Amino acid sequence: MAMRTATPWWLTWQHLLALLILFVAQRFLGHWSTLQLVATIASVAAIAATLGLRVVAVIRTATDRRAVERTLLLATIGSIAGIALWFLTTKTGAGIVGAGHLSAKGARRWDVSLTVLAAIVSLASIVPMVMIEATLGLARRDRFDLDVKGSDDAVEHRRVREVGLSGLTIALAGALLMVTCNVAGERNLRKDVSYFKTSSPGASTKNILKNTSEPIKVLLFFPEVNEVKDELEAYFEDLKDATHKVEIEAHDPIVAAGLATDYGVKEQGVVVLVRGDKHEKIPMDTDIERARRATKSTTKPSLRTFDGAVNAALMKLVRAKRVAYLTVGHGEINDPDSLDPRLREQLPDARANTLKDILRAQNYEIKNLGAMDGLADDVPEDATLVMVLGPRTALGDDELAALDRYVARGGSLLLALDPVSDATMGPLEGRLAVRFDHTPIADDKEFLPSGGPQVALTNQFSSHASITTLARAASNRGIPLVKAGTLEDAPYTGDGAEPKKTYVIRSMSTSFRDLNDNQKFDDGEKRDRYNIAAAIEGPKPAPVEGADPAEAKDGFRAMVFSDVDLFADRMGMQGRQILVYRETNGGPLPDDALRWLGGEENYAGDITSELDVAIRHSKKEDAWWFLLTIVGAP
Structure with missing residues (x-):
């Protein structure tokens, strides 16, 4: 028998669509500021409307119908909490809570911790919400029914609760995998024993940085998950440990389109070295097999000759x-x-x-x-x-x-x-x-x-x-x-x-x-x-006579x-x-x-x-x- 709830089926999907639009606006529309602002305002308004309607539904209903609406309300609040936690990772959010003046190491820990926590909370809210909606079905749920307080149209809260708990279990299992992968990435021990390895920072490259008064910022424009990026990050981490004059940032040029445009980056697979108002670009292959292959190209070095490319770029920056x-x-x-x-x-x-x-x-x-x-x-x-x-x-x-x-x-x-x-x-x-x-x-x-x-x-x-x-x-x-x-x-x-x-x-x-x-x-x-x-x-x-000694x-x-x-x-x-x-x-x-x-x-x-x-x-x-x-x- 179909379960008739106080809120229609499309309210949940409207909420999820609003969350998706907000995510796209913040991650992919950075170079279109007007469109990003409009999409953000519209999605936040839709999320707020969903929250308000869920609250009204809980107040206006009773018995099992109220319990179901309360469960959906908690899931909605959880998804909003995930957004709030993500907001604290932004520059504005960190400034509000007093985390805007952290050191580079502290800022990275803050960002990673809150990003993982936001992902866990969002996953633990959205997965149960979707599974509950799948259980309730679509029949007789195409409009609001806030005036019905009786139980003549049965709502099986126990079944809804069990499905919700199952969804929560799946979400927490996925969250455990995310945390495990993050810890493994942070505590990863790398040792390449093959001959075809990435060149390590040479003495000349280290000496150039040690003798410069201004640190070098390294911008890696690569996909979020990429083996070449991992190799280059390891190279620059070694250079950072040896000289203490390297700052490393990784960006997806599609996501950080505005920053990529500032440095003339038009594709993925570019390393940008920045010193003051000067910068040098080193293009790389994003495919690990091609990047490790010996090449005679002077415009796109391989991982095995990367130190020479960095050395040449630094010489152009320091004098x-x-x-x-x-x-x-x-x-x-x-x-x-x-x-x-x-x-x-x-x-x-x-x-x-x-x-x-x-x-x-x-x-x-x-x-x-x-x-x-x-x-x-x-x-x-x-x-x-x-x-x-x-x-x-x-x-x-x-x-x-x-x-x-x-x-x-x-x-x-x-x-x-x-x-x-x-x-x-x-x-x-x-x-x-x-x-x-x-x-x-x-x-x-x-x-x-x-x-x-x-x-x-x-x-x-x-x-x-x-x-x-x-x-x-x-x-x-x-x-x-x-x-x-x-x-x-x-x-x-x-x-x-x-x-x-x-x-x-x-x-x-x-x-x-x-x-x-x-x-x-x-x-x-x-x-x-x-x-x-x-x-x-x-x-x-x-x-010379008359010259300044x-x-x-x-x-x-x-x-x-x-x-x-x-x-x-x-x-x-x-x-x-x-x-x-x-x-x-x-x-x-x-x-x-x-x-x-x-x-x-x-x-x-x-x-x-x-x-x-x-x-x-x-x-x-x-x-x-x-x-x-x-x-x-x-």
């Missing part, structure tokens, strides 16, 4: 763009097309694409500097750094004189030479007190088997800020010297005090100058540790290398590894060298990458592996 001039017109590795084609065919193919990527990552603007660009007259005033990368033909006297004047007034110069060239240092030899010897070195004990003795290996690095990462890994990381020349002391011919000079890279003690270029150790040749790279700091230049520049900084291949793209089994690999023959050498030359040695350190890099064995190591295979395996 203004600088200018790096690369000389051209002499067959440099950054300008190989300037060589005669017949001569170029006789020389190894060397490029500087990776080095240019490193410069851009450190927020340098790259400009060419040749005779047509004014090198014969002078180095431009806006130059932060000048790089001469393996000229095959000699620079003109006027060009060398311009570089000498640039260094004398406190400039920064990276000079990488190569034995297979006609290049000389000219007046820079006396200015820097370093001479370049074109005789190539060889090492018949420690070398790459694929390249021969003139591709010697070395791990002899001094403790200097220009090679921080190499020095820390010296015991297990060597670099190849591809037909390298050598450096030696030269008389200082500059003005004032002699510059401070440190030889930062040397060859192994088994190496020798290959005087006859036959890759064999012959009589008259000497095994020794030969100088490969020098870091030179000059005295402060003489002050406080504005006086520091002394010059220069690095001289006898092997330009240290800055060339590394070749391997997978072809030229550039962009994603950010790897040169010198490994992390260019990163730290450029930071030191730019006066940013505080930012030096490794940039973590989880990409698979080929293992390079020396001839001695290969011999041991061969012996173990033949003797040890049987």
Whole structure:
């Protein structure tokens, strides 16, 4: 028999629809403020009307009919209580109860606790309400009947109560699952033992943040539930713990449409780093399989190279763009097309694409500097750094004189030479007190088997800020010297005090100058540790007459290398590894060298990458592996 209640069936569904509209208005209509306001007012009015009608129904009815209406009233009040608890998580609600000045950690606890509590209360109210309505049915319940107080139309309150309690049980079971999942998420212990893991914050990235005065805000625009977001949150939590200068916020760009618009975010899967009024975006794949895959994309990094992307973004935030001039017109590795084609065919193919990527990552603007660009007259005033990368033909006297004047007034110069060239240092030899010897070195004990003795290996690095990462890994990381020349002391011919000079890279003690270029150790040749790279700091230049002493520049900084291949793209089994690999023959050498030359040695350190890099064995190591295979395996 149908049960005739004092209120119609559609009153409950109107209430639930109003709750849904309120939820949509607050979660999805943030960027349409007028529509959001209208929807909110309409839904709140409908909820209030439902509450009022439920109260009237309880007052105007009796016996079992009143008990049923009282049960529906309690469920309605519970759903409204859930809304009230959710309101306290908003900025306005927290301010009303005095929770608006909590710390970041306290505010997160407040938000999580009340959100979970609001969900539990709402679930425990709405589920029983829906199940009671399903039990009461639709027949004879299409209008209000507040005047009937008799029991001639039976209402089985016991059945309604049992159904309501069943709904409450289901709701509480669901609430238990929600709480359990939340606790598991908060107390989650993550340990990725697979090779394909997300890169962790590198020393360079940590140093950048430690040396900045203003914290960085991290905005993660991802779906509410997303594995890539979880990986990135773990990365930034590690960075936060190490530096205490990171604030992390996660937003769904659909929900927080207004905030997403402010930062130009048009899709899900974007990390925004904010410092003051500046921000940088790092787009990511939202699919975990694609995000973990090695990629050569410079616009969308993978999780395995994410630290490099963060490092580059931070450099753009913490300081203004600088200018790096690369000389051209002499067959440099950054300008190989300037060589005669017949001569170029006789020389190894060397490029500087990776080095240019490193410069851009450190927020340098790259400009060419040749005779047509004014090198014969002078180095431009806006130059932060000048790089001469393996000229095959000699620079003109006027060009060398311009570089000498640039260094004398406190400039920064990276000079990488190569034995297979006609290049000389000219007046820079006396200015820097370093001479370049074109005789190539060889090492018949420690070398790459694929390249021969003139591709010697070395791990002899001094403790200097220009090679921080190499020095820390010296015991297990060597670099190849591809037909390298050598450096030696030269008389200082500059003005004032002699510059401070440190030889930062040397060859192994088994190496020798290959005087006859036959890759064999012959009589008259000497095994020794030969100088490969020098870091030179000059005295402060003489002050300009009438200038403010406080504005006086520091002394010059220069690095001289006898092997330009240290800055060339590394070749391997997978072809030229550039962009994603950010790897040169010198490994992390260019990163730290450029930071030191730019006066940013505080930012030096490794940039973590989880990409698979080929293992390079020396001839001695290969011999041991061969012996173990033949003797040890049987």
